[in-house]
Amino acid sequence: MAAKIYDVCVVGSGAAGGTLSAHLAQRGINVAIVEGGPGINTRTAFNTHGMPFDFPNRHIPTMRPGVEGFDSERSRGVGGKSMLWNAVAWRLSHRDFKGRSTDGAGEDWPLDYPDMAPYYDRIEREVGVCGNPDHLEDLPDGIFLPPVPMKLSDLLVKRGAEKLGLKVIHVRKSTLTVATRTRPACHYCGNCMAGCDVAAKYNSYDAHMAPALKTGRLDIFSNSIVREVMVSPENRATGVRFLDRHSQQEGEVRARSVVVSCACVQSVALLLMSRSRLYPDGLANSSGQLGKNFIPHFTGGVEAFLTDLIGQPAVNDEGFLDHAYVPSFIHTRKRDYARSFAMQFNYQNRRSVGWARDVRGFGKSYKEAVKARYPAFLVFSPYGEMLPNKQSYVDLDPSHTDQFGLPAARRQVVWGENDKKIFADMQRWSVEILKSAGAEILNVYDEPATNHELGGCRMGSDPRSSVVDAHCRSHDVPNLYVVDGSVFPSASEKNPTHTIMALAARAADHISERLQRKEM
Amino acid sequence: MESRRSALKIIGAIGATCAFPFGADELYGQQAGHLHHAAPAQAATGPYQPKFFSASEMHTLSKLADSIIPPTGTPGAAAAGAPQYIDLVASTSEERGKDCREGLIWLDAHSGKLYGKPFSELTEDQQIEILSPLSDASDRSDWEQPGVKFFHEMKNLTADGYYTSRIGLVQELGYQGNTVLDHFPVSTLPEH
Numbered sequence: 001m002a003a004k005i006y007d008v009c010v011v012g013s014g015a016a017g018g019t020l021s022a023h024l025a026q027r028g029i030n031v032a033i034v035e036g037g038p039g040i041n042t043r044t045a046f047n048t049h050g051m052p053f054d055f056p057n058r059h060i061p062t063m064r065p066g067v068e069g070f071d072s073e074r075s076r077g078v079g080g081k082s083m084l085w086n087a088v089a090w091r092l093s094h095r096d097f098k099g100r101s102t103d104g105a106g107e108d109w110p111l112d113y114p115d116m117a118p119y120y121d122r123i124e125r126e127v128g129v130c131g132n133p134d135h136l137e138d139l140p141d142g143i144f145l146p147p148v149p150m151k152l153s154d155l156l157v158k159r160g161a162e163k164l165g166l167k168v169i170h171v172r173k174s175t176l177t178v179a180t181r182t183r184p185a186c187h188y189c190g191n192c193m194a195g196c197d198v199a200a201k202y203n204s205y206d207a208h209m210a211p212a213l214k215t216g217r218l219d220i221f222s223n224s225i226v227r228e229v230m231v232s233p234e235n236r237a238t239g240v241r242f243l244d245r246h247s248q249q250e251g252e253v254r255a256r257s258v259v260v261s262c263a264c265v266q267s268v269a270l271l272l273m274s275r276s277r278l279y280p281d282g283l284a285n286s287s288g289q290l291g292k293n294f295i296p297h298f299t300g301g302v303e304a305f306l307t308d309l310i311g312q313p314a315v316n317d318e319g320f321l322d323h324a325y326v327p328s329f330i331h332t333r334k335r336d337y338a339r340s341f342a343m344q345f346n347y348q349n350r351r352s353v354g355w356a357r358d359v360r361g362f363g364k365s366y367k368e369a370v371k372a373r374y375p376a377f378l379v380f381s382p383y384g385e386m387l388p389n390k391q392s393y394v395d396l397d398p399s400h401t402d403q404f405g406l407p408a409a410r411r412q413v414v415w416g417e418n419d420k421k422i423f424a425d426m427q428r429w430s431v432e433i434l435k436s437a438g439a440e441i442l443n444v445y446d447e448p449a450t451n452h453e454l455g456g457c458r459m460g461s462d463p464r465s466s467v468v469d470a471h472c473r474s475h476d477v478p479n480l481y482v483v484d485g486s487v488f489p490s491a492s493e494k495n496p497t498h499t500i501m502a503l504a505a506r507a508a509d510h511i512s513e514r515l516q517r518k519e520m
Numbered sequence: 521m522e523s524r525r526s527a528l529k530i531i532g533a534i535g536a537t538c539a540f541p542f543g544a545d546e547l548y549g550q551q552a553g554h555l556h557h558a559a560p561a562q563a564a565t566g567p568y569q570p571k572f573f574s575a576s577e578m579h580t581l582s583k584l585a586d587s588i589i590p591p592t593g594t595p596g597a598a599a600a601g602a603p604q605y606i607d608l609v610a611s612t613s614e615e616r617g618k619d620c621r622e623g624l625i626w627l628d629a630h631s632g633k634l635y636g637k638p639f640s641e642l643t644e645d646q647q648i649e650i651l652s653p654l655s656d657a658s659d660r661s662d663w664e665q666p667g668v669k670f671f672h673e674m675k676n677l678t679a680d681g682y683y684t685s686r687i688g689l690v691q692e693l694g695y696q697g698n699t700v701l702d703h704f705p706v707s708t709l710p711e712h
Contacts, residue, residue: 049698052684056608152707159709188701314694319704350697353683357676360659362588362651367692370683374693 005221006032007515009239009255011226011270014080016484018204019123020210020502023508029515031218032253033209034242036225036262037077038069042206045069046083046195051351057387078222079205080263082497084193086321086347087173087201089129089498091120091140095331096492099385101333105338105418106387107293107489110470113140119502127202128180129498131172139169139327139494145177148186152318153346153378154324158305160437161326171325171344174202183207188319188350221253221505224305225404227479229274231259237480243404257479257511257520261504262454264296264485268394269409271457271482284457284474284482289467291395293388294304294454295491296413298448300423302380302430303355304439309376314350322347328493331426337421339385342493343430347376358442373440376511380434382426383451385493389416394456413450423448452496457486471510472503479520483507491506568604573621578603580624583640587647588678594641594692602681609677623670630667 008024010017013035021031045067050060051088062070062084069077070084077083078333099106102435117140123129124143133141146171152156158168175192178186186200199206212218223245230238230252239254260267268291282290326343355377356370386392391414396407415423427444434441461465463475468487483504484497514520571576574703585597585606612616627650631639635646642650654671663669680690689695 051686051689051698053686053689057604057612058605058680060685148704149706152709154708155709188704189699190697314696316696316699316701318697319701321703350695351689351692353689354680356679357684361657362675363648364590364592367589367592370679371693510663 002328004030004032004219004254006030006253006255007237007520008032008257008259008511009034009253010259011229011240012036012080012261012263012266012484013078013204013220013483014076014261014263015082015085015202015204015497016263016504017259018079018082018208019504020259020261020483020508020511021218022208023505025212025215025217026506027512028215029512031212032221033218034148034221034224034226034240034253035078035080036242036245037080039220039222039224039246040069040077040079040083040205042079042083042195042199042203043197045077046197048191048195048197050061051192060194072174078209078220079203082202082204083195085201085497086193087175088322088325088344088495089124089131089142089172089174089503090494091142092492093114093138093140094501095138096490096494099490099492103338106385106491107458107460109489110459110466115470116499116502116506119505120498122505123498123501126342127174127207128176128178128183129172129174130177133411134167134496136167136169136327138331142172144172146176147172148196148320148323150324151346152315153306153309153317153376156308157345157433159376160435160439161433163436164432166326166329166433168324168326171322172267173320176200182211186298190321191317191348192321198278205275213498221251223482224247224251224253225271225406226262227273227404227406228471229260231274231276231278231279231283231477231480232461235278235477237477243406245404248404256515259481259483259507259511261482263393264456265409265411267482267484267486268456269396269407270394273407275348279476284467284476284480287464287467289458289465291393291456292390293455293458293489294392294394294411294413294453295386295388295488296411296453296477297451297491297493297496298384298386298415298419298423299431299447299451300380300382300384300427300445301445302427302434302441303358303443304378304380304434304441305373305376306378306434307376307438307440310440311334311372314375318348318350321349330429330456334365335425337418337425339387339418339422340493341382341384341426341429343380343382343426343433345380348377348379350374350377355442365400376440377437377442380430381507382430383493383495384419384422384426384448385420385491387416388455389414405502411450411453415448429434452485454485454488454490454491456498457482458489460489461488472507473510481507481511509514529582559673568607570607571606572617573607573610575619577624580628580638580640581606583642583647584624584627584674585678585681587651588646588675589682589688597678597682597688600682600687601686602678602685605681605684606674606677618669619673623667623674626667626670 130145132147166272179286224242228241237258272282328340331340457467581603582598587599628638657668658672
């Protein structure tokens with residue numbers, strides 16, 4: 001048990017918790033991070049360069065032999081999902097923050113783009129984001145390192161899109177294209193999502209927590225699964241109770257304030273588990289909104305071969321994964337639904353050839369057909385913005401506990417009419433763009449799939465209909481914050497992590513000011 | 521395409537600001553096998569001991585796999601170890617193992633009815649004659665006819681096993697990735 005009383009206890013060490021604690025520690029604030037999983041050495045923990053033929057079952061395990069971590073829903077490891085993410089980084093726009101006001105659907109955030117801009121600036125300067133300033137109203141430009149050039153296959157798609165009046169732009173990622181003093185630039189090995197072992201791609205340990213450890217103000221408690229946020233009878237968060245992941249021994253970390261940053265679903269689960277006499281429906285849940293308004297992104301998918309590349313020699317183009325993007329365009333057009341979609345494409349790694357199953361025939365002609373199509377294969381992954389509905393929520397499973405003896409979180413997602421219309425349209429447009437570029441369509445997925453998890457502790461100015469305020473402070477408990485994707489009141493179609501990091505920087509400012517004023 | 525030598529030279533050049541943290545060999549020392557530019561000789565370990573199939577079933581599987589992905593300019597599915605991969609998959613699930621085994625029995629019975637021989641003793645043309653209608657029906661998702669689902673499953677497993685092997689992925693398809701580049705080359709569309 002830690003005898004020290006920290007200024008801030010942060011639960012979770014991913015992009016949110018890592019950014020937030022580093023910002024606080026750099027200001028001389030004493031921070032404890034309590035992380036359920038093990039410490040991870042990015043250089044040696046992952047099978048970054050693994051090939052399928054190195055493994056009898058042809059499945060490349062995430063971790064190298066004998067290294068634990070990243071195998072559990074509840075506790076992945078220091079760095080959380082930032083270890084294995086694709087690093088796509090967009091600024092959200094006014095249309096994203098004010099969905100209800102602009103589109104009559106969903107919810108407005110209790111803040112707008114000008115409130116967030118300084119924090120996007122700060123994050124981009126700190127961690128390095130590469131991209132091209134495209135001057136799009138709906139996709140604010142940032143402070144960018146040089147973008148990665150588009151692949152030939154991207155240019156073919158771009159030409160096809162432009163024939164339809166659509167733009168294809170460079171992707172923006174929290175991956176260095178120019179080295180800094182402490183992190184090298186990307187070397188285009190194509191293993192981003194297997195764990196970047198040089199930390200050219202942002203992860204919250206190498207980019208934020210490791211430098212912050214040098215201040216002496218940051219302690220990381222790893223393998224410590226938080227089972228409860230402790231709240232006093234005076235309605236103040238006093239710290240957290242945790243289980244040691246291996247010994248199951250109980251421990252406590254005490255602090256003047258607590259930040260829950262376990263990632264969307266697990267943050268909701270922790271607050272539900274922390275119910276008490278004061279909060280019978282879950283901690284900080286007097287609104288009844290905890291777990292509700294769960295709005296994960298939904299994706300579609302189209303697999304195709306670009307006809308111009310069929311029969312061409314194989315190329316080394318998987319480095320950095322996807323280089324280009326189709327930003328939202330439908331929001332400017334007449335349509336029978338609200339909100340929008342955008343498309344990631346051409347992010348596939350070429351050591352995975354599962355699509356060979358779907359090429360017709362067998363024998364010599366089949367083998368030749370697969371070989372000819374190998375350099376031409378690409379996937380379109382459109383992302384749609386889900387609207388909140390009453391049938392979609394996160395709660396605790398009343399009858400199942402997980403391997404740590406804690407109630408398992410449950411997700412319930414039911415897509416509404418608007419969501420289904422977006423799905424149909426984004427699939428249709430993906431096929432149109434590909435056909436315009438010249439493509440043989442292989443597969444069009446007919447069901448949406450969930451992706452980035454968002455919502456459940458939504459942000460709002462009214463304590464009766466939201467869980468946290470515009471600074472991520474819970475309405476109910478004055479020294480309890482929630483900072484991660486769970487606070488999004490609307491989902492946008494844009495990848496969320498860059499915004500989560502900006503929210504963390506903004507919450508860190510708020511926490512720091514209040515600590516200085518001795519309010520906590 | 522960057523040659524291996526120029527790719528390794530690049531590692532020295534990165535370092536004006538942050539020195540590239542690995543020496544050339546160390547970067548790939550984690551998984552030395554991925555240096556795929558020259559396929560290494562397989563260490564001799566003795567004949568494969570099947571986990572599920574009998575020796576005779578493995579023999580039929582090899583013939584079937586080679587019908588699906590034959591040796592051409594590059595080795596076929598049998599040489600690439602696809603039958604061993606299928607054996608592993610069959611051994612991990614009672615239902616899958618049972619389906620595979622029953623399918624092989626059906627295949628030999630069907631072959632016996634048509635040509636009086638088991639599948640493994642047929643000529644290449646006879647094998648193609650048996651498999652073609654199964655493949656066509658499989659492409660149409662016509663699961664009713666006997667043998668169609670089995671063929672579909674065998675094709676999937678053979679493709680999986682082949683295209684995740686060094687022979688399939690590197691030698692046949694020409695996989696180029698998992699290397700080091702100091703910059704990503706600029707592409708331009710060819711003028712038409």
